[in-house]
Amino acid sequence: MxxxxxxxxxxxxxxxxxKTFRDANGLWEGHDVMAVASYEGWLKNKTLVLDFYNQRRRQLQEVKxxxxxxxxxxxxxxxxxxxxxxxxxxxxxxxxxxxxxxxxGELLKVRSDHPQFEVLDWTSDLNLDDVDSKGKQLRPHIVWFGxxxxxxxxxxxxxxxxxxxxxxxxxxxxxxxxxxxxxxxxxxxxxxxxxxxxxxxxxxxxxxxxxxxxxxxxxxxxxxxxxxx
Missing domain, CATH: 3.40.50.1220 (TPP-binding domain)
Incomplete structure (x- = not known):
């Protein structure tokens, strides 16, 4: 074969x-790309990043x-x-x-925010108090810029x-x-x-x-x- x-x-x-990653203005649904798709953006405002990917995860469950x-x-x-x-x-x-x-990466997975990370299946919202087995904060399992x-x-x-x-x-x-x-x-x-x-x-x-x-x-x-x- x-x-x-x-x-x-x-x-x-x-x-x-x-929705596509960037629109004509270099934004992602109103957000500067680096604010929601870089590790620097994550460190600066975890709540914003989590909310952004939570919205993407919900949207995914509505499309075919x-x-x-x-x-x-x-x-x-x-x-x-x-x-x-x-x-x-x-x-x-x-x-x-x-x-x-x-x-x-994958929207329906999350991983630990440390080098020896675990990858977990995840279909609901991800929050600031969600941690891995070692107590480390979970983040979207997305390969960000850089x-x-x-x-x-x-x-x-x-x-x-x-x-x-x-x-x-x-x-x-x-x-x-x-x-x-x-x-x-x-x-x-x-x-x-x-x-x-x-x-x-x-x-x-x-x-x-x-x-x-x-x-x-x-x-x-x-x-x-x-x-x-």
């Missing part, structure tokens, strides 16, 4: 109603996977599908995808062994995730699905740009892949 690796970004979740998510899950019938996502929601898992790697991306090496290994690579709903501007596609074998086809695709530089692979949103573009991709396999 051929291996299909899919890199997904905010665009695919936006079609389910998840779209046809893009569902079609990627369906492709597991014909391909060994691995999804590497920059998104912190669980919409891929809700749709039925079984191999999902979250580069930037923090290391623990899953990066695993993601690179997955991309290196791909037979097909698809990039869906991402501007390809956020590193290190944006650099992952350059680890693909040079002879494999790459598909880029985005309604407003950016130019991809220095890519040594056969590239097909599909200027569609995920709900239209992923079913289109599925038909192409079924012919190619």
């Amino acid at each position: 051929k291996k299909l690796v899919v890199l997904t970004g905010a665009g695919i979740s936006a079609e389910s109603g998840i 996977p779209n046809l893009g998510h569902i079609t990627l899950a369906e492709l597991e019938q014909d391909f060994d599908v691995h999804i590497i996502t920059q998104n912190v929601d669980n919409l891929h898992e809700q749709a039925g995808s079984n191999k999902v790697l979250h580069l930037h 923090e290391a991306v623990p899953a990066l090496e695993e993601a690179i290994s997955i991309v290196e062994t791909a037979d097909y690579l698809a990039v869906i709903g991402t501007s390809l501007q956020v590193y290190p995730a944006a650099g992952l596609m350059h680890y693909a074998k040079r002879n494999i086809p790459v598909f880029y699905i985005d309604p407003k695709p950016v130019t991809i530089y220095d890519l040594q692979n056969p590239l097909e740009v599909i200027p569609m949103n995920a709900t239209d573009g992923v079913p289109f991709l599925k038909q192409k892949l079924l012919v190619l396999r």
Whole structure:
């Protein structure tokens, strides 16, 4: 079975109603990004950060996977599908995808605020008095700006062994995730699905740009892949 690796970004979740990370003013729902997505912001105002992610967690429970998510899950019938996502929601898992790697953390998990942290499943609000087994404050299990991306090496290994690579709903501007596609074998086809695709530089692979949103573009991709396999 051929291996299909899919890199997904905010665009695919936006079609389910998840608001994107930044709007045109560089804000995240009225907040300066660094105030709610950096460790410095966390130290400065834990209450603000907790409230922000509590709102995101509640919103996630109100939305559903779209046809893009569902079609990627369906492709597991014909391909060994691995999804590497920059998104912190669980919409891929809700749709039925079984191999999902979250580069930037997960909204429905929390972790201790110290180096040897525990990661816990969490679906309700997170509060200042919520602590781990050692009495350490719990924080969102999100990779904030300036923090290391623990899953990066695993993601690179997955991309290196791909037979097909698809990039869906991402501007390809956020590193290190944006650099992952350059680890693909040079002879494999790459598909880029985005309604407003950016130019991809220095890519040594056969590239097909599909200027569609995920709900239209992923079913289109599925038909192409079924012919190619």
